[in-house]
Amino acid sequence: MEVTAMHFRRKAAESLENAKLQHALKKMQSKFVDKRAAAITELPNFTEIRDAATDIRERVVNHLDSYLLRFEQEATARGAVVHWAEDIEEANRIVVEIAQRHGVRKVVKSKSMVTEECALNDYLASVGVEVLETDLGEYILQLAHEPPSHIVAPVVHKSKEEIADLFAEKHKRTRKTEITEMCREAREVLRPGFLSADMGISGANFIIAETGSVLIVTNEGNGRLTTTLPRVHVAITGIEKVVPTLEDASTLLRLLPRSATGQPITNYVSVLTGIRGQDESDGPEHFHIILLDNGRSRLLGTELQPMLRCIRCGACMNHCPVYQNIGGHAYGWVYPGPMGSVLTPSFVGLENAIDLPNASTFCGECAVVCPVKIPLPDLMRHLRHQQVVRHLRPWTERVALRLWSWAARHPAVYALLTRAAVRLLCLLGGKEKRLRHLPGASGWTKGRDMPAPAGRTFRELYQARRSL
Amino acid sequence: MRVGLFVTCLVDLMRPSIGFAALRLLENAGCEVVVPESQTCCGQPGYNSGDYASAKALALKLLGEFKDCDYVVLPSGSCAGMIKVHYPALLKDDPSVLESVNRLSSRTYELTDFLVNVLKIEKIPGRYSGSLTYHDSCSGLRELGVQAQPRALLAKMPGVTLTEMTECATCCGFGGTFAVKFGAISTRMADKKCANIAQTGASAVVAGDLGCLLNIEGRLRRRGDLQTRVLHIAEVLAGEGKEGSTWK
Numbered sequence: 001m002e003v004t005a006m007h008f009r010r011k012a013a014e015s016l017e018n019a020k021l022q023h024a025l026k027k028m029q030s031k032f033v034d035k036r037a038a039a040i041t042e043l044p045n046f047t048e049i050r051d052a053a054t055d056i057r058e059r060v061v062n063h064l065d066s067y068l069l070r071f072e073q074e075a076t077a078r079g080a081v082v083h084w085a086e087d088i089e090e091a092n093r094i095v096v097e098i099a100q101r102h103g104v105r106k107v108v109k110s111k112s113m114v115t116e117e118c119a120l121n122d123y124l125a126s127v128g129v130e131v132l133e134t135d136l137g138e139y140i141l142q143l144a145h146e147p148p149s150h151i152v153a154p155v156v157h158k159s160k161e162e163i164a165d166l167f168a169e170k171h172k173r174t175r176k177t178e179i180t181e182m183c184r185e186a187r188e189v190l191r192p193g194f195l196s197a198d199m200g201i202s203g204a205n206f207i208i209a210e211t212g213s214v215l216i217v218t219n220e221g222n223g224r225l226t227t228t229l230p231r232v233h234v235a236i237t238g239i240e241k242v243v244p245t246l247e248d249a250s251t252l253l254r255l256l257p258r259s260a261t262g263q264p265i266t267n268y269v270s271v272l273t274g275i276r277g278q279d280e281s282d283g284p285e286h287f288h289i290i291l292l293d294n295g296r297s298r299l300l301g302t303e304l305q306p307m308l309r310c311i312r313c314g315a316c317m318n319h320c321p322v323y324q325n326i327g328g329h330a331y332g333w334v335y336p337g338p339m340g341s342v343l344t345p346s347f348v349g350l351e352n353a354i355d356l357p358n359a360s361t362f363c364g365e366c367a368v369v370c371p372v373k374i375p376l377p378d379l380m381r382h383l384r385h386q387q388v389v390r391h392l393r394p395w396t397e398r399v400a401l402r403l404w405s406w407a408a409r410h411p412a413v414y415a416l417l418t419r420a421a422v423r424l425l426c427l428l429g430g431k432e433k434r435l436r437h438l439p440g441a442s443g444w445t446k447g448r449d450m451p452a453p454a455g456r457t458f459r460e461l462y463q464a465r466r467s468l
Numbered sequence: 469m470r471v472g473l474f475v476t477c478l479v480d481l482m483r484p485s486i487g488f489a490a491l492r493l494l495e496n497a498g499c500e501v502v503v504p505e506s507q508t509c510c511g512q513p514g515y516n517s518g519d520y521a522s523a524k525a526l527a528l529k530l531l532g533e534f535k536d537c538d539y540v541v542l543p544s545g546s547c548a549g550m551i552k553v554h555y556p557a558l559l560k561d562d563p564s565v566l567e568s569v570n571r572l573s574s575r576t577y578e579l580t581d582f583l584v585n586v587l588k589i590e591k592i593p594g595r596y597s598g599s600l601t602y603h604d605s606c607s608g609l610r611e612l613g614v615q616a617q618p619r620a621l622l623a624k625m626p627g628v629t630l631t632e633m634t635e636c637a638t639c640c641g642f643g644g645t646f647a648v649k650f651g652a653i654s655t656r657m658a659d660k661k662c663a664n665i666a667q668t669g670a671s672a673v674v675a676g677d678l679g680c681l682l683n684i685e686g687r688l689r690r691r692g693d694l695q696t697r698v699l700h701i702a703e704v705l706a707g708e709g710k711e712g713s714t715w716k
Binding site: 009012013016321322325326358359360361362363364365367368378381382383384385386387388389393397401402404405406407408409411414418421422434441442443444446447448449450451453454456457458459461462463 | 475477479480481483484485487488503505506507508509511513514515516517518519520522523525526529557606607610611638639641642643644645646647648649650651652653654655656657658682683685686687689690
């Protein structure tokens with residue numbers, strides 16, 4: 001997927017003015033935030049489960065190499081082929097090699113954020129392989145030629161009416177507006193795809209070291225069809241998705257859907273282990289698992305390592321007041337919200353996502369709702385620090401901060417400067433006691449008045465009081 | 469009990485009445501209050517902007533200024549959080565000060581937290597009559613657990629009606645430099661806050677952080693609301709909210 005994170009500011013402004021998007025975001029917020037809150041209260045031992053989940057993920061990240069090697073060994077023993085991809089080019093190349101080796105012309109896909117990272121669909125199209133997205137949201141986006149705007153609800157930015165128009169145009173059928181009818185129509189279009197595809201591509205919510213299994217959760221059942229009907233199944237996932245045991249996976253599964261959509265569990269949980277056995281009636285003849293690094297291992301041993309605990313539930317974005325107001329496209333890459341503000345600069349380069357770590361008020365709600373306790377504000381702050389160290393912030397900002405901190409370290413200078421400043425601002429505030437334009441802070445005064453200061457600083461008044 | 473009052477730079481510059489209200493509340497409760505005159509800024513703007521070096525310098529300065537106090541109290545959850553939660557992280561690699569930083573951290577309190585949990589005050593000196601709604605400022609709420617304390621104090625004031633707003637714990641959009649850097653997003657967040665405040669019908673909105681108050685007040689006025697008063701919890705508790713509003 002093309003990285004457009006550098007346009008965050010412009011795209012955020014556009015999002016704020018997009019009435020349809022604002023309506024959709026409002027609906028999403030009430031749906032996911034309220035449902036999660038209710039789902040969490042259903043778990044009397046939520047705190048313990050969250051602690052356990054955090055421990056599991058932390059243990060994995062601390063011993064990533066050994067769990068991955070165990071996974072490879074177990075998966076291989078059950079007939080799967082495990083591939084290691086350093087970057088997205090390598091991952092794409094491996095998929096194409098597999099497709100060519102098996103004479104694949106048509107591919108069905110179940111949602112996978114890693115393949116979004118890889119822009120795999122475009123790559124496959126460029127070598128003449130036809131790809132059909134089968135997750136309803138992803139399918140709609142494929143028809144609309146748009147990227148996802150959320151990792152769990154990829155099409156959350158579109159209204160039912162827009163989708164009805166899109167279906168009518170692309171399916172060339174009568175326009176339907178009932179959701180059940182629209183779903184039926186999509187199902188009718190997709191079903192022949194499943195039956196005629198030579199290859200199914202899926203992501204993985206977890207991969208399990210003790211059994212070499214790939215675990216996926218879906219609500220639509222398309223994941224099951226994608227991974228069992230075609231003769232070749234390729235699962236592509238980030239290296240951090242490994243969990244030690246099935247038991248551990250079940251612990252995480254108690255939190256993943258609850259955190260994501262407020263569901264106690266998704267409609268389908270598929271544990272895909274090995275290739276089709278001799279006496280088995282379904283499952284792929286060939287099972288390839290691609291483990292993608294793409295910058296993940298670079299985070300190991302750094303301040304950003306906790307980000308690798310992420311189980312991609314999307315709770316951080318659902319609860320982020322910034323995301324709630326601008327939606328996912330503004331973030332300019334695969335992962336939006338607070339998660340994206342850490343992942344995007346980490347994976348595509350800090351210099352290519354300069355605004356993202358700053359696009360947070362540090363309200364801290366993302367860390368409160370994260371089921372594996374990733375300290376997202378701390379990680380964003382660390383990236384801001386990296387920007388300062390690498391001189392990536394605008395010079396005006398750097399100078400302003402330097403001046404402030406220098407003055408704050410010299411109380412006599414500070415007293416003099418602030419005394420002058422508050423008098424001036426008080427004067428400018430006039431009778432109304434508010435400033436409608438503040439030079440140098442137009443970002444503030446464009447939408448707000450600046451309440452004028454009282455005119456004397458606390459330190460002045462306090463000194464005067466003491467000398468009475 | 470020797471209590472160091474750190475008024476914060478925003479209060480020093482913008483609304484000294486909050487500092488005096490905090491001072492009165494502490495003195496009224498029998499504390500010996502010291503206000504180190506060289507105090508300036510806790511370093512949070514630098515810290516949250518990634519300028520750790522200047523944040524460290526200011527942290528060390530503050531550490532020296534308050535070393536003789538039994539407690540350090542701030543009328544700000546955000547700055548209290550900076551000292552309590554972030555100083556230990558910021559100075560973790562500096563063994564020469566680590567012990568004193570941890571000591572400072574454990575003795576630092578947001579004002580209402582201190583009044584309720586350390587001083588356990590029963591009688592509120594101020595008088596206020598009218599309807600209020602309380603906005604939970606992010607850092608105080610999530611870093612320090614300040615939620616029940618201000619409400620408990622308001623409940624002890626006869627004549628105060630507290631009407632909770634929808635999403636009282638959702639960020640108002642201030643976020644320090646965020647409000648300037650991303651003014652449009654911040655304004656939209658403030659808009660939602662203003663609408664939630666209006667819905668309560670309360671005549672005043674109260675919070676524990678001046679940053680949020682300036683943001684909310686600024687947006688309320690720009691939207692044409694000149695009536696709703698915007699008060700710091702210290703002002704209300706000390707009785708300065710009576711006629712202390714900058715807006716009549």
